[in-house]
Amino acid sequence: MFRNIFGKRIIGSIRDRGSLVWTLIFPLVLATLFYIVFSGIDAAGMLNRFPLGVVNDAAFQENVAFRTAIESVSDEDGLFELILHDSVEEANVALENGEIRGYIIVGEIPTLIVTMDGIEQTVAKTFLDRYLQMQNSIEHVMMTNPAALANLVPMEFTEEISLSHNPPSGVLNFFYALLAMTAMYGAFQGGTAIIYLQANLSALGARRTVSPAKRWKVIFYDLLAALAIHFTCMMVLLAFMNFVLGIDFGQQIGFVILTCFVGSMLGISFGALLSVTPRLKEGAKISIMLAVTMVCVFLAGLMVGGINYIIAERVPILAWINPAARLVDAFYALYFFDTYERFALNIVIVLGMSIVMFIMTAILTRRQRYESI
Amino acid sequence: MIQVKNLVKRYGDLLALDNFNLEVREGETFGLLGPNGSGKTTAINCILSLLKYSKGEINLFGSPMKPDNYASKKRIGVVMQNVAVFNELTVIENIDYFCGLYIPNKKERNPLVEEAIAFTGLDDYRKFLPSKLSGGLLRRLNIACGVAHKPDLIFLDEPTVAVDPQSRNHILEGIKELNRNGATIIYTSHYMEEVEQICTRIMIMDNGKAIATGTKEELKAMIRSGEKVTVEIPDLSNEVLREIDSLSGLIDAKYDDQLLTARCVSESYCLSSVLDTLRKHNVGFGRVFSEPPTLNDVFLEITGKELKD
Numbered sequence: 316m317f318r319n320i321f322g323k324r325i326i327g328s329i330r331d332r333g334s335l336v337w338t339l340i341f342p343l344v345l346a347t348l349f350y351i352v353f354s355g356i357d358a359a360g361m362l363n364r365f366p367l368g369v370v371n372d373a374a375f376q377e378n379v380a381f382r383t384a385i386e387s388v389s390d391e392d393g394l395f396e397l398i399l400h401d402s403v404e405e406a407n408v409a410l411e412n413g414e415i416r417g418y419i420i421v422g423e424i425p426t427l428i429v430t431m432d433g434i435e436q437t438v439a440k441t442f443l444d445r446y447l448q449m450q451n452s453i454e455h456v457m458m459t460n461p462a463a464l465a466n467l468v469p470m471e472f473t474e475e476i477s478l479s480h481n482p483p484s485g486v487l488n489f490f491y492a493l494l495a496m497t498a499m500y501g502a503f504q505g506g507t508a509i510i511y512l513q514a515n516l517s518a519l520g521a522r523r524t525v526s527p528a529k530r531w532k533v534i535f536y537d538l539l540a541a542l543a544i545h546f547t548c549m550m551v552l553l554a555f556m557n558f559v560l561g562i563d564f565g566q567q568i569g570f571v572i573l574t575c576f577v578g579s580m581l582g583i584s585f586g587a588l589l590s591v592t593p594r595l596k597e598g599a600k601i602s603i604m605l606a607v608t609m610v611c612v613f614l615a616g617l618m619v620g621g622i623n624y625i626i627a628e629r630v631p632i633l634a635w636i637n638p639a640a641r642l643v644d645a646f647y648a649l650y651f652f653d654t655y656e657r658f659a660l661n662i663v664i665v666l667g668m669s670i671v672m673f674i675m676t677a678i679l680t681r682r683q684r685y686e687s688i
Numbered sequence: 689m690i691q692v693k694n695l696v697k698r699y700g701d702l703l704a705l706d707n708f709n710l711e712v713r714e715g716e717t718f719g720l721l722g723p724n725g726s727g728k729t730t731a732i733n734c735i736l737s738l739l740k741y742s743k744g745e746i747n748l749f750g751s752p753m754k755p756d757n758y759a760s761k762k763r764i765g766v767v768m769q770n771v772a773v774f775n776e777l778t779v780i781e782n783i784d785y786f787c788g789l790y791i792p793n794k795k796e797r798n799p800l801v802e803e804a805i806a807f808t809g810l811d812d813y814r815k816f817l818p819s820k821l822s823g824g825l826l827r828r829l830n831i832a833c834g835v836a837h838k839p840d841l842i843f844l845d846e847p848t849v850a851v852d853p854q855s856r857n858h859i860l861e862g863i864k865e866l867n868r869n870g871a872t873i874i875y876t877s878h879y880m881e882e883v884e885q886i887c888t889r890i891m892i893m894d895n896g897k898a899i900a901t902g903t904k905e906e907l908k909a910m911i912r913s914g915e916k917v918t919v920e921i922p923d924l925s926n927e928v929l930r931e932i933d934s935l936s937g938l939i940d941a942k943y944d945d946q947l948l949t950a951r952c953v954s955e956s957y958c959l960s961s962v963l964d965t966l967r968k969h970n971v972g973f974g975r976v977f978s979e980p981p982t983l984n985d986v987f988l989e990i991t992g993k994e995l996k997d
Contacts, residue, residue, distance in 0.1 A: 319788030327776035522772035526789035
């Protein structure tokens with residue numbers, strides 16, 4: 316019985332092109348489009364090494380401390396591409412021509428010359444301010460307590476603050492939201508399974524209801540087949556994102572797969588519950604499935620980056636009850652945090668929603684006799 | 689095999705089945721005949737425990753029919769009015785699926801599936817998806833899915849709707865064969881010719897009620913009408929028409945659109961007396977038709993309306 320019902324439903328689902336378009340083809344196309352649109356955005360967000368001039372006069376040559384400091388942050392991996400100018404005039408010309416972002420005249424007190432504001436100018440100024448602060452501290456210690464000089468920490472101009480074992484990314488949220496959308500599209504699979512089960516929804520449902528196959532078995536095997544097919548679609552999408560598009564889902568791939576599985580359960584249960592409603596026509600049910608999914612994934616940040624954070628801050632309840640937002644947050648938590656509390660909370664919420672919807676579906680589908688069909 | 693007593697089914701204010709009674713004996717091909725909306729499908733769906741009903745008693749194979757009466761369900765085959773197959777499965781996969789709901793063992797099932805394919809003449813289409821089949825072939829697939837497991841009792845609800853004549857004959861011959869092989873058949877239709885052709889007993893239904901039950905001969909014997917004589921006459925005077933109308937053994941005679949129609953009383957034959965009267969008055973006539981009474985005449989006489997309507 317299991318092989319017959321489950322196996323044939325798997326075959327049927329694979330051949331159901333309409334359903335596969337929504338649950339596999341569309342997400343694959345969207346992932347590719349995201350990749351094309353967003354490639355380079357992360358790189359744009361990173362600070363690149365930029366040209367900074369220094370007037371190479373006697374003061375610069377004599378100020379060994381400054382020379383050492385600026386050279387230490389001007390290697391190949393450093394902040395600056397250091398360009399030495401023989402005179403202030405030459406540095407000015409280079410600045411006006413855009414060859415450098417600014418230049419430093421060492422003099423008695425090193426001074427930064429820039430002609431405009433910007434991130435690179437701010438970085439150069441921050442470096443200089445930090446250097447001057449350290450210089451003042453050292454001079455003060457030398458004057459007041461020279462013996463303590465040895466205890467001064469080495470001068471560092473860059474500091475790495477690590478929140479995570481993974482590098483930050485501005486575009487990952489879009490791919491997480493896409494996975495959440497695909498998870499919710501499991502509603503198509505779950506919905507079809509229920510329509511094919513209910514005598515008041517389809518001739519096929521009536522035909523199966525009059526068979527001697529026990530109802531709970533048919534429901535369970537059908538939904539299991541829907542889950543298997545949809546989860547496979549999720550895995551194909553995940554593999555495509557990971558191996559073809561190179562999207563990094565972090566090190567916790569097992570938990571990422573678990574999140575996809577729970578997401579599939581959510582989608583299937585959502586579609587099943589919606590389809591069990593007899594008063595709505597099939598077209599109306601599909602429209603509702605799409606509308607709810609799109610609203611959820613919009614609020615989870617699929618279309619507008621960062622909207623999920625705004626919703627979480629301003630209408631937190633909406634963020635908590637939005638299953639797509641919970642799935643996105645679960646992926647996010649896995650990628651950025653070393654601990655699992657936040658991930659586990661999200662998974663429990665989504666799992667809870669799925670179980671409640673499955674129970675409601677089971678209650679509503681247990682009857683086999685109808686007022687009308 | 690089937691006993692239905694005082695079944696009442698309402699759809700809101702509409703009384704769909706009004707104290708409906710039915711008894712079907714083992715080995716019969718029992719026809720439920722009636723116009724659309726007469727309650728045939730509602731009766732079948734109540735018997736199959738798909739519909740709730742307000743009142744009444746339904747027994748199948750000697751036990752009350754309920755949704756969880758799996759023992760009875762196992763012995764039943766159902767061919768729904770609307771084709772009930774998976775559009776994504778091929779012909780052979782569909783038959784195997786539905787047969788598998790009754791016979792889980794694949795080895796036991798395989799020969800039955802092959803037999804059903806041969807029986808419905810779908811051998812050339814076994815790998816076809818339903819969307820590639822004609823209406824007639826689709827109906828045959830629907831039947832194959834309903835009977836592959838060799839049930840003792842088969843419900844066929846309007847299985848020939850929108851079917852070409854070739855497929856219709858194939859289906860009707862197949863139903864006769866199923867009956868010859870021992871299956872009891874319940875056949876619903878609004879096509880009286882089909883019911884007359886294959887059913888051993890017939891129930892005529894109207895407005896949720898059984899208005900007459902019996903063999904086709906018994907049903908026809910219930911009414912006054914017998915033979916119906918139709919004669920093509922280019923021109924017929926009222927005087928001759930009145931004389932024909934007054935012939936003994938005639939119920940009435942009408943002349944309309946160059947056709948004379950004379951209805952005879954049951955068991956009497958009035959063809960010769962009608963033709964003699966025409967000859968006596970030198971009335972020229974063309975083709976002559978003589979028809980025995982049909983179930984439509986039965987329906988017409990009992991309800992006052994045409995079954996075909």
